[in-house]
Amino acid sequence: MAWLILLHQFAALVWVGGLFLMYLAVRPALAPLAPAEALPVWQALLGRFFVWIWLAVLALPLTGYAIVFGVWGGMGAAGWHVHTMQLTGLIMILLFGHVYFSPYRRLRQALAANDPAAAAAQLGKLRPFVLANLILGLITVALGSAGRYL
Numbered sequence: 001m002a003w004l005i006l007l008h009q010f011a012a013l014v015w016v017g018g019l020f021l022m023y024l025a026v027r028p029a030l031a032p033l034a035p036a037e038a039l040p041v042w043q044a045l046l047g048r049f050f051v052w053i054w055l056a057v058l059a060l061p062l063t064g065y066a067i068v069f070g071v072w073g074g075m076g077a078a079g080w081h082v083h084t085m086q087l088t089g090l091i092m093i094l095l096f097g098h099v100y101f102s103p104y105r106r107l108r109q110a111l112a113a114n115d116p117a118a119a120a121a122q123l124g125k126l127r128p129f130v131l132a133n134l135i136l137g138l139i140t141v142a143l144g145s146a147g148r149y150l
């Protein structure tokens with residue numbers, strides 16, 4: 001149980017902390033730059049960060065369900081906070097999948113085709129999903145840590 005919850009928490013920390021940094025620090029820091037300067041930085045940042053999100057996307061349900069089914073013996077033993085965490089967690093994973101395979105993929109294609117205007121448009125499409133997952137991530141973390149005491 002200790003290892004499972006530790007891995008689960010590390011994965012949540014990496015994902016939600018990364019989203020927080022991206023939205024509240026990197027985005028305003030790069031905003032004054034011209035698209036030609038900012039876009040390659042975004043591509044390099046997102047490319048590296050998304051590898052870690054993929055690991056978190058695998059680790060969170062794996063460790064979460066290992067706790068529920070392996071340690072607790074099934075969903076019946078889980079409180080409302082875990083049921084809700086499962087829902088918000090799965091929505092987060094779906095939103096990330098959409099970002100990765102739609103705006104992020106198109107952003108890379110536009111940069112490869114030397115089309116900064118199209119790349120900037122895809123970055124604009126990606127942004128609300130980062131905010132949505134940041135808000136959902138904070139709610140999910142609150143459920144995971146404080147939920148059992150409510």
Ligand code: HEM
Nearest residue numbers: 009012060061064065067085086089090140141144145148
């Ligand atoms: C997708 C399926 C998921 C399942 C089945 C799941 C399951 C669980 C379970 C069973 C616990 C232990 C709760 C308790 O002891 O009362 C837990 C804790 C937690 N979960 Fe999840 N979880 C999921 C997704 C997520 C996601 C996406 C995040 C964050 C992005 C997250 C963040 C946390 C945190 C921060 C804790 C508290 C860890 C601690 O006690 O130190 N979980 N989760």
